[in-house]
Amino acid sequence: MKRHAAAAGWLSALCAGLGQWYNRQYAKGLLLVLIHAAGIYLIAAKLSPYLKGLYTLGTKGQHLEKVGKISKMVPGDHSIFMMIHGVMAALVAVLFVVIYILNIRDAVAVGRRRELEKDPRSLNSSVFPWMLLALPIIGVVFFTIMPIVFTSLIAFTNYASPNHIPPKNLVDWVGFATFHKLFNLNVWSNTFFGVMTWTFIWAVLATVTCYFGGILVALLINQQGVRFKGFWRMLFIIPYAIPQFVSLLIMRNMLNEKFGPINQYFRAFGLEGLPWLNDPIWAKVSVIVVNMWIGIPVSMVLVMGILTNIPKDLYEAADVDGASPWMKFRNITLPYVLFATAPILITQFAGNINNFNVIFLLTGGNPATMAYNNAGETDLLVTWLYKLTLDFNQYNIAAAVSILIFLFIATLAIVMYRRTRSFREEDMIQ
Template identity: 80%
Template sequence: MNRTPTIAGWLSALFMGLGQWYNRQYAKAVLFMAVYATGLYVAFAVLPPYLKGLISLGDKGVHLEKVGKISRLVPGDHSIFMMINGVLALLVLLVIVFLYVLNIRDAVTVGRRRTQGQDSSKLNNGLFPWLLLAIPFLGVLFFTVMPIVFTSLIAFTNYSSPNHIPAKNLVDWVGFSTFHNLFNMTGWSDTFVGVLTWTIIWAILATVTCYFGGILVALLISQQGVKFKGFWRTLFIIPYAIPQFVSLLIMRNMLNEQFGPINQYFRAFGLGGLPWLNDPFWAKVSVIVVNMWIGIPVTMVLVMGILTTIPRDLYEAADVDGASQWMKFRNITMPFILFATAPILISQFVGNINNFNVIYLLTGGGPATVNYNNAGETDLLVTWLFKLTIDFKQYNIAAAVAILIFLFIATAAILLFRRTKSYQEEDMIQ
């Protein structure tokens, strides 16, 4: 039995690069040795203070010290900066460990190929893809993973106003206390349940109305007797072409209870105006209708493209069998549309759960209510999270809500997507 892979693996485990040197890959060996030497210095000389700070989150904040008869302000530990630096240090340590494992795996793999008689010069090509992927990998790690980890850790601290805001005050680890308060303290739990309920209702209604509204408009435009199809397509796509925040701010002014044009038209005909954005019921109706105005064109464009791909033979066969328009829609048109748009439908549902723009720009989460803690009647979880962070500085509660949003969306998206026919057929093909 050839021992080359085993020897190369143990040499790389002893010191990064030795296995590559044993495999006669000298350039790669020097690179791994340099990385290992740098990694050892960073791991034992640079990172320990930051990792210790991540555990302790500081010993003393900004404070006054008396020197003689003079008191001076002395800088202290900043818990949040220490947490950020600690998370970065932890990620750097994980990168070093990853490179160490990669070095062993590479040495063993190349050793096995050598035993098979492959040319040593060709074995060096395996490093090139890793070098190309290194920059995007590090970018994702430090600009995507790091903020997610940092936000998640905030949920396990008492980082909130007024008593635990650095730099004057320190932040402490509190375990699952934040989640306990969110689910058990009346003020927080009632708000969370109420906002979550409206978020789910909103996501379902916003998705269903835009989806089936888009299908209806696409079918109407695609009818053979309809003239000027290009004009109608252009007309319905204009709301989507205009920047969303512009449309929402215009609609907010139009729905103003006192000065909005819509209520002025009502009054001109002798009708009383409606509190579109000031009444809980009408505010919810308003955001759903305005969202339809913005979202229907997206589905319409998708469906119109799908309708052109449905074989005409199916409709001709249905006509021969005497099928009605409803039967053709139910058995031919709708299955084709669902098969092609089911993943997009799920994406729209997930997007509506986090639809910050429509709610925040149209109602600001209002109208206000005394039943909720720092939230309004139309606030979604994402807008409530924004208020908790920006307006009220309840960072730990906001982080806990963010984790729950992620878990809910990820679970719902995975379960719904796996039940779609397009996913099941793709899985069968593979």
């Protein structure tokens, strides 16, 4: 009874497309045969040197060779280019294997349908959706997955200044030595754990202040008796409407310790100015306050849209029961707002962990400290990565830190999102 499925499966395993021909899907079979032949040729003739280069990362760097009486600089292997080409070749090979497996599954599935349906011409082909998705899939593989894989592989090499920077020097695979150095070598571990602690504190404070600040502003504007609501909404949305790059640079100048207008006003009243961006504590306070000024309008707009959808009869029933404003907020408003915005809150928390603009444009990670290696008091992990790569050429350490950031954010976001009420109720509906 299953002879069509078995025959089609074995034929497709022998050569992609043969099973489709057996199932009388001749156009699909021809396409898969051509893909199979092209894949075998590419892997055997074109991609194998790149795959070998990914394994070795080169055998000889840039060096001098004596030709007669003249010494000549000869270009050698460039380990990073070899890694990029090797990763691309490996992705092509993996893509070929995936198509080969899907070809077998498709042949078996169509063979099973042939056993149930008398007329093979009634079988519909599923090639068309895959043809439409082929270009986006290839784009995702080579413009999203490939950079992620390449960056992750750098963490397992010694690609760092001064001794392993191509083309003069080769890069070698070192396994987990980079992670061992990051966690156990004091010069790196102290910086990593210190910056990570501030990153987590910053993410929590920045998220909580902007979120609940937005709720507070939205509730105040929506209060009965408040006039010119449109004007107040426009006034609070202006900081978000202005490009963040411009706003942060203006705030940086305003908070300048010597020449900033804020300290000038203090001195006009006989007070000493504060070191807003030059003292470790005040610098951290400043970035949190400035981030509130930029981030509260976003939460305010979201919450104001939710407040208009809360049934008014709930508040009327609460008034009849003699509920106080705090009780109405705690039992009616806040649950509705949290239900609708919990996924957005998680997204804002993950975004604040990687909030590069506020820190880099406002403080540049400063003030500097001797306790950290290539990092300042207000540096987040993401701004530290920027310095490690562009300023100090410590690419392997930066790649290792980026992997840890990804694992932390992904795990935390999944766990937090699965605990939200909106996820549980959506899961129950499905």
